[in-house]
Amino acid sequence: MPDAVSRPTLEAVAARAGVSRATVSRVVNGGSGVREPLAERVRRAVEELGYVPNQAARSLVTKRHDAVAVVIAEPETRVFTDPFFALQLRGISKELTAHDNQLVLLLTEGRDDHTRVARYLAGGHVDGALVFSLHLDDPLPRLIHDAGVPTVFGGRPGWRDGTGPAVYVDCDNRGGARTAVRHLAALGRTRIAHLTGALDQTSAVDRLDGYRDVMAETPGGADPALVVESDFTPAGGEGAMRELLARRPDVDAVFAANDLSALGALRVLRERGLRVPQDVAVVGFDDMLPLAEQSDPPLTTVRQDIERMGRLMARLLLDGAATRPAARGAAARAGADGGDGGRPDAPPSGVILPTTLIRRASA
Amino acid sequence: MPDAVSRPTLEAVAARAGVSRATVSRVVNGGSGVREPLAERVRRAVEELGYVPNQAARSLVTKRHDAVAVVIAEPETRVFTDPFFALQLRGISKELTAHDNQLVLLLTEGRDDHTRVARYLAGGHVDGALVFSLHLDDPLPRLIHDAGVPTVFGGRPGWRDGTGPAVYVDCDNRGGARTAVRHLAALGRTRIAHLTGALDQTSAVDRLDGYRDVMAETPGGADPALVVESDFTPAGGEGAMRELLARRPDVDAVFAANDLSALGALRVLRERGLRVPQDVAVVGFDDMLPLAEQSDPPLTTVRQDIERMGRLMARLLLDGAATRPAARGAAARAGADGGDGGRPDAPPSGVILPTTLIRRASA
DNA sequence: TTGAAAGCGCTAACAG
DNA sequence: CTGTTAGCGCTTTCAA
Secondary structure: OOOOOOOOHHHHHHHHOOHHHHHHHHHHOOOOOHHHHHHHHHHHHHHHHOOOHHHHHHHHHHOOOOEEEEEEEOOOOOOOOOOHHHHHHHHHHHHHHOOOOEEEEEOOOHHHHHHHHHHHHHOOOOOOOEEOOOOOOOOOOHHHHOOOOOOEOOOOOOOOOOOOOOEEEEOOHHHHHHHHHHHHHHOOOOOEEEEEEOOOHHHHHHHHHHHHHHHHOOOOOOOOHHEOOOOOOOHHHHHHHHHHHHHHHOOOOEEOHHHHHHHHHHHHHHHHOOOOOOOOEEEEEEEOOOOOHHOOOOOOOOOOOOOOHHHHHHHHHHHHHOOOOOOOOOOOHHHHOOOOOOOOOOOOOEEOOOEEEEOOOOO | OOOOOOOHHHHHHHHHOOOOHHHHHHHHHHOOOOOOOHHHHHHHHHHHHHOOOOOHHHHHHOOOOOOEEEEOOOOOOOOOOOOOHHHHHHHHHHHHHOOOOOOEEEOOOHHHHHHHHHHHHOOOOOOEEEEOOOOOOOHHHHHHOOOOOEEEEEOOOOOOOOOOOOOOEEEEEHHHHHHHHHHHHHHOOEEEEEEEEEEOOOHHHHHHHHHHHHHHHHOOOHHHEEEEEOOOHHHHHHHHHHHHHHHHOOOOOEEEOHHHHHHHHHHHHHHHOOOOOOOOOOEEOOOOOOOOHHOOOOOOOEEHHHHHHHHHHHHHHOOOOOOOOOOOOOOHHHHHHOOOOOOOOOOOEEEOOOOOOOOOOOO
């Protein structure tokens, strides 16, 4: 790749405006404390030369980057085809942009990439990290922790080593699952099955727990045969649904761990000639639009505001909630950034967003 | 946001190893020209201190960043919910990673963000840019051009100002469209309609041209009523399909500009009780999986290898194909990066990837 | 081979 | 208010 064209430096601007570098720097960084005529001369020089500050030089001295890394662990190949990440990224991007921060996307395709990511984070490119899609045995959180970068996690982290409390944003997976199953029960269904998500992720575990909470207090009680392990994908949902029908042909309701797998289940049901919701009622999770709305039949599901989760993660990071015990003193900056945050509350270690049941035709 | 914890510097490593900074630098950057015992001492010191080079400092002197920006213009809100970008990003990410480059994602939510992006690019954060989703009237390419950063475009750029030839990667939109329409004609369909994409994008225009190419040589000739303008979205496809049925209830085939809009069309067809393909044959474009495969009926479509396009874009950039006339001399680096590129061919200004017709049930 | 020294472009005291 | 002066942490001549 060719070197970028050499651009004018502060020095050049200073020379052109007939002032010192310091003065130019002041003008460029907000201009306070510089008399107007001078400032104007500087601005003109900046304009004429097309000067743009060199960020590397700036970061070197300020130790700030106005950039945040988003780390998406991608053990399978499932990341970007899942609209979930897309939405979260949108939220993050919006919030970051509003605070003049850049989003640096770090995708990890496998174990090999973990060290690369850790190196990047430790390399002082970014002021913080937003980390997603963690699996229980993931070595990434440790590496990231060691990189010494403030971090907010997307989804409750599931590790149990001594990495200490992590700041994270999640939705009320357990509560949402309860709502879904209760809805099914209220419909008079008695043989309510659950197609789980990938059980190495806490979201799947929590939803399963929620399902069990309700089933335990149900007349029939919990039947293990009604729980089929799956993996959040449409294909997984199909497979699990087939397995379920083999085990319990009399099933009359299905709570799928997410909309994608619910869609898979719907397909199998249709192909078997089972009517939804008459024969089998189906509830999903996520309210992934437009999928959930346009499925056949439209999917009743538990909505979580994914984009908002993303925004919140970014805000927590910028507000300094992710500060590790050692280093303090950032709330001021977040406030000065013109944001709406900056309240020096005690940093929460986990923020749980509510869920709502969206009733459509499938249950 | 809190400052990152202070990390050890080259200086510290040098002190610990009892050598000069220069020696440490040499070891860290490949170690050639340093006698083994010394090098070993340095490596141990690096290890013990957990030293990671500060990239800002490094870039300041090398003027290289090993980072590439991906710019996605998002005039509408349609970017991340479209699997298209996801796939392209995957390809880009893979290629970049293989060459130890970082991907920096720049999302623009609207006009305001354009200057921000231009500033970022000019700010010397990245060695090059990959730019997408351009619309005909987009001011972004000009801004990016002025930022003086080597750039590869995704999709044939459509502007006509004097910005000079651009390097881009695209699929054979026109040829693919021809194939699709010929297939429909070969099926004996005579009233073949086209639901266009957003016509401010060259891909939509090219596909429309391909459709017209074939229709022109068809017995009936081209009937303008059979062309309905749409926008690449499922909702747009629905609307266009309704409009089409209003105009020409006798339509017996539809070529949709992409799979997403084809899905919309399919839905309207089903709702009107028209059978696909018996009454109306439908062909899409993209072969967006798993959507195209799992639609009802499965969609016959024109496949383009989107992920490969992404990979190719990244490779072209890294190989220095995007060098602007002024600055030369990067092929060596790309080769030394351990890549498979680096052949000093004349830089192509456009690379067109082939398309294939994938026959499924819808036509 | 190794080290000393000179910056890369910028900000941030500190004087004036 | 403005300029002068140190560096930020690193690479890279240039000598030794």
